[in-house]
């Protein structure tokens with residue numbers, strides 16, 4: 001499934017999707033002075049009447065969304081991933097708890113954000129939103145899947161948090177392949193029985209690179225794109241556990257993120273040898289995305305090292 | 314640290330402007346517009362008004378300066394270079410791996426930086442905390458907080474603005490860089506902030522309105538605010554991108570670096 005056509009950023013997929021669903025009059029778009037960055041600006045340009053720019057005021061934006069939702073609208077609100085955290089308690093008490101459906105998108109997620117430095121590099125957003133009952137958490141791996149999954153949120157019956165990223169990455173899915181993705185159902189990108197890599201976001205591309213390299217050495221690993229962190233696809237996790245060795249890979253803290261989510265279910269169902277590739281309880285710094293990802297161990301090399309570590313046990 | 318006269322301060326601001334353009338151009342990322350709009354104020358603060366020891370940036374009884382709109386970090390680094398706390402080499406590493414000049418001001422990385430910003434809306438609260446600490450210390454040191462006019466859309470700013478006079482805190486000055494532009498657009502288009510002075514005044518602040526590029530007014534306002542018996546909010550009318558013609562009043566240069574040709578033009582204009 002690794003296409004090599006025009007790369008894009010998953011935030012562009014979010015922007016595409018808002019236009020795709022714009023004909024549904026229920027759709028309203030909320031911004032907090034980052035529409036040019038999160039890509040809701042395209043919707044704003046075409047549908048100014050259904051776009052509300054709330055200024056630099058994320059807490060207000062979240063609950064304005066709740067008010068719109070109560071009256072039957074489907075709000076899509078966005079800011080940077082890191083500033084969605086500022087509205088976390090609003091999201092918890094005013095949206096998740098009330099059963100109102102607001103879709104929040106945090107762009108520029110993870111270390112991948114780069115030179116802005118640690119204040120902008122959210123590595124806990126997935127973890128915190130995942131703790132909220134009934135909230136769907138998505139982290140698509142490319143532009144096409146971000147587009148398709150966001151489109152599907154329109155008919156989704158629970159509030160959601162979607163993390164997208166700033167920089168362009170490889171295309172993982174063709175447009176058609178992406179259309180077949182379903183919220184809550186992981187995509188098996190590669191089959192293999194020696195080990196499994198469960199990845200999300202920008203680490204999916206790294207997982208595929210790692211799998212290619214391992215294959216050259218005769219090790220065949222399964223690669224799973226866990227684009228929905230919550231609800232987690234248990235069947236996919238159990239399938240991965242049958243290989244006996246799982247590496248999770250995420251541009252997020254290993255505390256609370258994808259690795260934790262996988263470990264939580266395996267601990268109670270099918271304890272499996274596991275290694276986590278992710279941010280190890282530290283803040284980032286300024287630098288190019290590649291430099292930072294390398295320094296933080298968010299690379300295909302690190303995935304390979306972790307797979308080998310388990311196979312030589 | 315004091316310069317003899319106003320023209321020295323103006324020259325200092327000009328050197329800082331060139332450094333700002335240099336840093337953002339070299340990094341090919343960063344925020345030139347909001348750095349250029351507040352640099353005259355920073356030049357005055359660091360060149361004349363503030364109490365600090367450049368040889369000992371951690372001196373406990375120094376005045377505190379909080380750059381609440383942390384993306385304007387090039388402005389801070391350029392004045393820290395001016396007083397000798399940072400070197401040209403430090404500045405040339407702006408936004409690169411391992412540099413003491415991080416993308417947003419960060420107290421863990423840069424000596425002379427008092428608060429780590431980058432998430433808008435927090436600076437005035439921090440300033441209130443440091444002003445309260447000064448009062449507890451029995452010190453007359455002053456806290457200066459620089460805010461963006463987009464930034465003041467954050468509710469937290471008004472939580473702090475309400476608390477300062479309520480707690481009878483006088484050793485603090487809030488400076489609003491009223492450049493009328495934020496990230497996506499003009500402030501009036503995004504979310505009008507209304508009468509900023511009236512809002513601060515309604516909570517009990519002393520208000521001084523100035524032209525934020527007119528050095529005599531800046532120096533005078535800073536001096537008066539230090540003497541005031543109630544906390545002062547200085548609302549400074551500024552121009553985003555001030556000093557570089559094609560950046561002036563242009564939302565496109567909020568967070569964009571100049572290309573080669575633009576860089577050459579900018580440096581010529583700032584000669």
Ligand SMILES: Cc1ncc(C[n+]2csc(CCOP(=O)(O)OP(=O)(O)O)c2C)c(N)n1
Pocket residue numbers: 032033034056083086344346347348350382384385431432433434460461462463464465490492494495496553567
């Ligand atoms: C809490 C928060 N939300 C959003 C941002 C993203 N952001 C960075 S700068 C900016 C615009 C700031 O405008 P203003 O305060 O007027 O600064 P200036 O124009 O002086 O640069 C925004 C929205 C942020 N840094 N923090």
